[in-house]
Amino acid sequence: MPKDGGIGASSKRREDVRFLTGVGNYTDDINIRGQAYVHFLRSDIAHGTLTSVDVDAAAGMAGVVRIFTGADFEGVGGIPCGWQVTDKHGEPMQEPAHPILAQGKVRHVGEPIAAVVAESPEQARDAAEAIVVDIAELPAVVNMKDAVKDGATKVHDDLTSNLCYDWGFVEENKDAVTKAFEDAAHVTSLELVNNRLVANPMEPRVAVGDYARGTDNSTLYTTSQNPHVIRLLMGAFVLGIPEHKLRVVAPDVGGGFGTKIFHYQEEAFCTFAAKACNRPVKWTSSRAEAFMSDAHGRDHVTKIELALDGDNNFTALRTDTYANMGAYLSTFAPSVPTWLHGTLMAGNYKTPLIYVNVKAVFTNTVPVDAYRGAGRPEATFQLERLVDKAAHELGVDPIALRRQNFITEFPYATPVAVEYDTGDYNATMDKLEEMADRAGFDARRKESEANGKLRGFGVNAYIEACGIAPSNLVGQLGARAGLYESATVRVNATGGLVVMTGSHSHGQGHETSFAQVVAEMIGIDENMIEIVHGDTANTPMGMGTYGSRSIAVGGSAMVRATEKIIAKAKKIASHLLEASEGDIELKDGAFSVAGTDKSVAWGDVTLAAYVPHNYPLEDLEPGLEETAFYDPANFTYPAGAYACEVEVDPDTGEVTIERFAAADDFGNVINPMIVSGQVHGGLAQGIGQALMESCVYDDDGQLLSASYMDYAMPRSSDLPMYQVDHSCQTPCTHNPLGVKGCGEAGAIGSPPSVVNAVLDALRSGGHDVAHIDMPVSPNRVWAAMHGGDAAKKAVGVVAANAKHNG
């Protein structure tokens, strides 16, 4: 029987009512009396020297309040990077300055050069068009391998080269890995591209800066997954505003997927300009601006190799990756291809020796940072494509090869520095084989063939690391912040309570699922609990929502704070019941004395805390409010197995997803409905990456895919109904809820099975194709079937995208 409340219940989401009736409160819905509007003039050239910015004509135009250029920000800090990676020689990465408005040079299309503040958005835009900018164009650095050649044009003149860092992991293993490859019975290798993506939350970014002259307080309303992080970075590193004079509010957030973690120039600008102009300043991104200013994701070029012994056991793995950083270092960018990627290269397998090399490269493109999965999809894709390729080369069943090499004993210390606490990879694979009806595949393939189509079945396993992260560990790895989470639980006199959490939902339904946990712990109705988040003025310092960390880290902080509440409430109850504290039990919202019928209701205890007439005042403070900060002991390791079944039209190369099954182990699950929804959304993004999405630059650094006409977003008719299951549960051993996190799994786990399925379909038609890079668009498939090299041409992708959208 499904539960009707508390942990494990598919409680309907309370936030839905406001979203469904049009009364949500997104940042663009906020308008402050007297506000002005900013329009950013952005570079349409990828790389060049800014020789002049003439604002004279624009300054006199109707409605213009003030025009800002780089000169106005000379004394202001740049956008900081939150993570310093150390290279394989022990040297820190190269870290360029990242100005609010361009200083002397432009380094990517979309970089803001000037900002016009005006009475209306239209007036700001009209005036921006009248600014005359002179740029002496320089050769654009676009291709990563060219960027690191000797003599390449430098993106940053003050750095020694375009190489941000050359990272080796684990450097001490390198020679042993080389030896294992020399001794291998079989080596499989693969070169591949993990295509550049744009996160594209449907709500574009918005910032509204406000300044109160009377108190000298600044407020920023912004579309952020982590308002405290923005307050810290912007206050301390950019504008020099102490945290107690700066409030950051992120109200309802319309999706983020990582791209709303980072601190962006526009936020700092609006906060700065509100003070400079002494009036609120609002910026609303257009979709075109979003494409050229939101941090992009992925963009790795990799060569990976697997060594196997004569019994098909994996003996060693090595991988070399070029990772695009774009023109500047976004907030978490350096950590993505290293600590969120290299540490996951063991996957679900007991490969004893692994070496990972990553070269992070500056190019004249938009900065690249975490996008749903962040590093883990890149690790999963290369490994799971490689294992499939090995199976075909060896003529063994791809599932059997995986099972043979699965880790089966836990805890398991990988050769890439992490320790998996729990898991059961055979259980999720068993579940998957049942869900995907592998036994019925041959019949379905025959049916497709009868209709002139090829049918393929592809599978992969995945593991990821969530619940980031132990602060002392990430500190050693270069993080410039802690990664704990916080919660304050405030119980009111009449028994209702408010949880103020540092986590922040951008679609995950925290207001519902967090309340379920506290309701379960106390035994009261979920509707007695309110979740407050997204405002630094009324929540404790927290690190926000990303990396599938909210229930594992934020939820754990909330559990700890609630435990403190219960402990104190028991003391009050013991006084009221005149019993010893050790005999007090809390059940179904009432405190009772063990073995007696004496009890006192939750509401009577909370009332006593605030009206302490009959109360142990000598021993106990009045009131009932507790705060906890929770720093996780380890990452959590969700894992699972995914299967995709496709049809390929041999005449056109078009791929359709016929079935998709996902068997996940997320540990304990708070709200199964919400968890399934998270997987669905992740699958759509992973299938989107595999089949259609691609962010494309030409050789001059022009962004060719800067609208929904050119960047193919997955639409409803591109996707199937999904089969998802999370009944295989090995609870996390080190957090109080036993949860692992579910937000990114779908995006991490799905791309390899899609590509594996397409190749399986092609093989069934007599086309032995070793690999097709994502997106596996019709023209790439068709070219691969016909041996043409058109498959490699990015320009073809854009054409395919345009066709898709047209």
Add this chain to the structure above:
Amino acid sequence: MTQVSMTVNGKAASGEVEGRTLLVQFLREDMGLTGTHVGCDTSQCGACVVHVNGEAVKACTMFAIEADGAEVATIEGQANADGSLNVIQQAFQDHHGLQCGFCTPGMVMSAAALLKDNPKPTEAEVRHYLDGNICRCTGYHNIVKAIMAASGQDVAALAAE
């Protein structure tokens, strides 16, 4: 500036607009009806769908002056008279057809237009109809389910959760 007058959710609405003012801007900024969203600048995403004289329209693709004299319905006017969710809205909540909620007003308005023309759509018909509405959160599974459920069809047979 030009004077426009229309009926929005059954109430008279008027204001002064520029020739270039879009219907969606008029609704959001002049009428304060911020439930209708803007997700793109190329008429591709459907976050802005409203009904104009009973037809689903992308409000970013129509000038406010073109709606002069029209009957406009937005998400704010969709709930039942007693404030409870209407059948489509309720189905979206029941089937978890929304996450961040940003595409949701457009989805609900498109779904209403679909069900008016096609009261019992198949899964393929729902998916085809929604091609002008992008959702980045849900993967569409639960939106399709919600709309089919709102049409009174049994959705238990669709792929398992």
